[in-house]
Amino acid sequence: MADKEKKTMSATPVTISQLTPEQQAVVMGQKAFLANITEQTWMAHRTYGTFQIPGRKDDEKYSLTEISPRTGSIDLGDKRKLDFPISAREIADDLSREINSDAGDASYFGVFVCAGEVPTEAELDRARHRLEEFYKKQVFIADQEWERTHNYMVITDVQRRAARGLGLEKEWSYEPKPLVDCPACGEKVKPGVAVCRACGAILDRAKALQFGLLPAEAGPSTPPLAGPPVPVSGDPPLSGRNVVPEASTTADAGLKPGATGPKRAK
Incomplete structure (x- = not known):
């Protein structure tokens, strides 16, 4: 009986008022860090708050x-409540456990609590190995279901995510991509195409030039040479007396004011 009472008393949360100011400063001043090695963003709703665990970016190893730390509260009734501190480590462990168990027992989604402020390479390697093993198991289950039913409805989102994470192209993991409207004719086309196959409109000029769908653009014309003309070797230099004026034609003479026609021989 005494042992039972002792266990019950040890399970009772310690209230904030029972802690000394120094103990409160230690508990409420601690931090914990969660690492996520996948692109998946998670939202966790707990009694002590709501947390968002963002996914990593493409150029990052983890987020x-x-x-x-937070303060928890227990409603004792009669407008009485019991406040108790929750350390950052306890919250991080709870969030990691909640996220990784989202797909049932033995599931793992690459979220873990770091021993320090940043994860070590050993921690990242362990997380990648666990995630890869979980993904392989999900793909194996999906392959069996597909072989038996050939029904897309029996394939779960987790199994499709596992195939993407392993870089596998499975028939059951097909995900249609949205189409966009051609600005010229309004037909549906794949995003990023160079030419609309319906009307032939150029949607991406750079790609069209790259794949030879358009003639190469002409380069800039050569600018005219500045300065006087350069004489050809062997010719006398051009000077005022050496320059021979162009012969005026009859038509030109007729256009000049005061010009007379050619004289007739007497």
Whole structure:
């Protein structure tokens, strides 16, 4: 009986008022860090708050989320409540456990609590290995279901995510891409195409030139040479007396004011 009472008393949360100011400063000043090695963003709703665990970017190995301590509360009735501190480490462990168990027992989604402020390479390697093993298991289950039913409805989102994570192209993981409207004719085309196959409109000029769908653009014309003409070797230099004026034609003479026609021989 005494042991049972001792266990019950040890399970009772310690209230904030029972902590000394120094202990409160230690508990409420601690931080914990959650690492996420996938692109998936998670939202966790707990009694002590709502948390968003962002996914990593394409050029990152992981994303990092800082967790701060919170204060929990127990309603005792009669307008009485019991406040107790929740350390950052306890919150981080709870969030990691909640996220990784989203697909049932033995599931894992690459979220873990770092021992320090940033994950070590050993921690990242362990997380990648666990995630890869979980993904392989999900793909194996999906292959069996597809072989048996050939029904897209029996393939879960987690299994499709596992195939993408492993870089596998499975028939059951087909995901149609949205089409966009051609600005010229309004027909549906794939995003990023160079030419509309319906009307022939050029949608991406750079791609069209790259793949030879348009003639190469002419380069800039050569600018005229500045300065006087350069004489050809062997010719006398051009000077005022050496320049021979162009012969005037009869038509030109007729256009000049005061000009007379050719004289007739007497």
